[in-house]
Amino acid sequence: MSVTYLEAIREAQAKLLRDDKRVFIYGQDVGGTFGGAFKATKGLAKEFPGRVLNTPISEDAMVGTAIGAALEGMRPIVEMQFADFSSIALNQILNNAGTHYWRTNISVPITIRLPSGGTKGSGPFHSQSMESLYAHYPGLIVMTPATVEDAYTMLIDAVAIDDPVIYCEHKYLYYHLKADDLPSEGMPIGQARIARAGRDLTIVSYSAMLQESLIAAEEIAKEGLEIEVVDLRTVKPLDTGTVLASVARTGRLLVVGESFPWGGATAEVIARVTTEGFHLLDAAPARINAKDTPIPYHPNLWSTHRPNSKVIAAKARKLLRE
Amino acid sequence: MSVTYLEAIREAQAKLLRDDKRVFIYGQDVGGTFGGAFKATKGLAKEFPGRVLNTPISEDAMVGTAIGAALEGMRPIVEMQFADFSSIALNQILNNAGTHYWRTNISVPITIRLPSGGTKGSGPFHSQSMESLYAHYPGLIVMTPATVEDAYTMLIDAVAIDDPVIYCEHKYLYYHLKADDLPSEGMPIGQARIARAGRDLTIVSYSAMLQESLIAAEEIAKEGLEIEVVDLRTVKPLDTGTVLASVARTGRLLVVGESFPWGGATAEVIARVTTEGFHLLDAAPARINAKDTPIPYHPNLWSTHRPNSKVIAAKARKLLRE
């Protein structure tokens, strides 16, 4: 048997609906016989009547409704059709969900699923990686699973957590990534994972870029150099400890993300390592992001806009020579 | 004669309306006899009939309307009543204004004024610094003037620029900051300024935190150490060159911002200096931000949440000892 990243997300939701009657799914086209633009909720409306609900095209109200339901003890999962449309709900997410616990002492256990990241031909409005916007503001947990196993267990964890969780699932991984089966338990949330052990350079990454980083690392292994690859798993909280420990071993740091270059996750990792572990570094750290333009439609452009294993390997080689 | 930061903003708008018939001001309560929640447009509706227009409470539509007018050759200035409410317009700003030039080859010359930052008793929804959200996405210029002179000339520049500009004006500086008179010319946009020369440590800052940094530098000067203070002026584009040159002189870096700690301007500055000027640093860089919670209402809390000259001086002393 084999299960994809997308199936893992569906299975996690099926399990959540089965095990916890507080859970419901709210989003555009998630219900009926359709099961979502990506089929992440396929069959669930039938299996769990009245608990997988189609909504109007109203991202602000979808999240607002989820917040209200969460305050009354429910555990809503909101599916955005694409991460990019969560811009419409940003105010509810940042200013309502994100502030509620601190203001009132009452937490808001909602999970917002963001189908994120670039895929071929998707263009400026169906390709965005928005983790850095959400992580910048207080009050939210931002998950960025990079493996089938994490996609599964982290979504289950997300719903269990009493605070709002932004769950960034990468559309590129939906079908590209397969596992043999689903784990019954995952690593604790908040801990980064050594996805590949090494000694010569640390690459820190997450989501789809983890996979590109691993390919780059294998490539370079052929050249006799061993790259350690750290999977952040959650960009907020960011597990500085694991990253620092890795850099302590390797002395070199490359951070790779798919979102836009200014600020964001890669800048944050570099800021933490250099402020807290400056003397661990034997060379200047480096980072790779997408380009500072909208995400292009045509694959010729997109493949340059998006970081990939080749670019990562090239930068890694350069760093390894320094 | 003396002119405040707020008066400079008003004067810049008066000049713009006088000199350029393409300019109009669009925002809640900017018109009539009222002239805006902070009086930044006081008297302008009367002086320039039909060009300073009150809008419904519709931030998304305010910005959308401005985009459309800009496409037809106008130079709209949108006033958000508080930066915090621009979350409602974020989609229009990021996804419409920010992508338009790259997609269609036609630029969108709008200026969005964001009354930003904390003031006493303003609480979670009237105190935010949102520069890092806007700078993260492509297609926007993000200004953060820290002086009366810059408030004036940069707003004039903002309207002249063919691209969308997010102009973050700091409410704390509105009345606190005074100058003798208004300059006829300012520094070019995109260049940071050495606000204070020094040799022992570089503090990079912008907006209200520049003023706190300068106070801290004066404080420490009494102890015989000279801090160089760099005013970024625009956080995007970020003038890496000026920052690196300063760090080359001092060997030490502290970055201070008022927005939330994860990601954002301070992380970006540190990432640039450490990736591009690692060997210039004699010690680990450091940063100071607001706390990772909503901005509190009560002054006792707010004064701890917000970085200030004392905290900056303490951190600077620590860095200077390293």
Place this chain on the structure above:
Amino acid sequence: MLQTARPKKEKAPTEAPVHEKYLEAFRWMLLARTFEEKLASMYRGGRITGGVYVGKGQEAVSVACGISLQKGDVFAPLIRDQAGRSAFGEPLVDVARTYIGTRTGPMRGRDGNIHRGKPREGQLAMISHLGAMVSVLVGSLMAKRGRGEKNFIGLTTIGEGGMQTGASHEGLNIAAVEHVPLVVVATNNHYAYSTPNDREFACDNLVDRARGYGFEGYELDGTDLAQCLDIIGKAVKRARAGRPPQLVVASILRLAGHGEHDDFSYVPKEIYGEPFACDCLQRTEQFIKEHELVDPATLKGWREDAARQVDEAFAIAQKEPLPSGEEEDWCAISTRNLADNAEAAD
């Protein structure tokens, strides 16, 4: 500026028997007015940090909201709802605590003034962004229905300005789609801050929006307590009975500044001659006197009682501890082991 004032209507004579809650409602109105007068005077004396927002002129509408609700209902009030909040059970001392920012108040000094609530007691805590609370309330009602609760409703208030936000539109529409037992009381007080109606919307009558959402819509004269109690009370009953969401649009004039910092000099003198500009509290008191619903001594007693309650609330709150930056728990999430620490270096 007056062009959007509704064509003058004859004031409908209140023929119906006095509403059973008329006097109770009046006392809440009196309490709110007394409280807010004190608050405003403290503000002028520099004793309140931040803004002070009062509901002067809006007490009849607001009290009718709060008083029509019962335990188990959910109330999402907005800026000018002191009367309704009190009537629904918010202790005055919590208001004082929030304005002063004590550690003991529901917001513990973290948030202030009108941004307060106790969600566990059915009092949602508004955020500033207008319209955002409508959908939150819808979600609460869905959850209550989902777990089999019966006989509850939700009520939220909004200004005519707030109705122009996208959030309020999405919230109203989703309420109708979910068919939740909701009452939305929109008060057209003719201004959003300094902006008069003609720059806010262009329809003849905001109640016409009801139909476009599949709501049932009603209008009322917000200066007339009897009408407020009657029409809002009936809307609440209809929602409770399972009818579609209800929109009630009240017309009044905001009789104070947007906040106490605002001298509202932009309001032209002539508007005070409009029927909607009448002070609901005075009108109610006059009605009580004219119809001798209580004797003057009782009225005087009520007034004194209100003053006493207000003084007590502030006296208690002022003695309570203020928050402190050093002792504060700077953690925005409840799952403490998942707190992020960007500046661990210190």
Place this chain on the structure above:
Amino acid sequence: MLQTARPKKEKAPTEAPVHEKYLEAFRWMLLARTFEEKLASMYRGGRITGGVYVGKGQEAVSVACGISLQKGDVFAPLIRDQAGRSAFGEPLVDVARTYIGTRTGPMRGRDGNIHRGKPREGQLAMISHLGAMVSVLVGSLMAKRGRGEKNFIGLTTIGEGGMQTGASHEGLNIAAVEHVPLVVVATNNHYAYSTPNDREFACDNLVDRARGYGFEGYELDGTDLAQCLDIIGKAVKRARAGRPPQLVVASILRLAGHGEHDDFSYVPKEIYGEPFACDCLQRTEQFIKEHELVDPATLKGWREDAARQVDEAFAIAQKEPLPSGEEEDWCAISTRNLADNAEAAD
């Protein structure tokens, strides 16, 4: 799922003389249909990257929009507007270029499919976020009025799904406040992607929204080209004459998937029996035949001409250069000296 289908009305017999643009409109419809059929087949053959979104069933409404406009007007089309875009002057080759992503197209491979336009020619380029273009159009109209242009109008289309977004609400309201010469053509094609009307809105009739905004509102049967031309044409005239913004609500059924990837199996069979499910193109052709407006040979010629135009468009586009990542200008702003460079290190 059918519960929101309107009560069946007798189809109003088209008594009026044939609209002067009836045949011209039919030819645009035919062209759009032919083009989109080709596009869909290319998609199935794996020759189009990304999505393909067609307007099958919606051509009558769309063409009536495009054909009612004149030079100087501004058109903000949406997903299903090939017919209208063509009628307003968009060269077919630009559509082919955009779908193929050539460097020569208006979007130069940077954006694709329906996300295209030439703002300088009055064709706004939609972003995906539904409702966002309404206020953009309002701004364009204000600017044109501001610099003294006369006799122009703006027209935008939206789906019944898109009408539930906050952006569309704010845009419609601000249009009425600014009293711009705007026509909004909303097509209720009974689905937003897979979601049927009953989970989109709960009002009886979306045209009732018009009144709540201060718009004038009209309904039409979107399968009837004559009605589309008549009612949309009149709305355009009224807007041009300075009347308030116009809302036209058309009823049809989307006769294809949301995009070509979508088999629309969620649409229940029975709905195809509804009058609004009729294919406007077939209906128009039948009318032409029945009334012998042109002879069969001419009809055949038009069909061939459409096929030829489509083939030509693709033939040209396919020969043109594609963009290249290396040669691309990766700069999102026009003020090149202000470009930020986060990763100068390389």
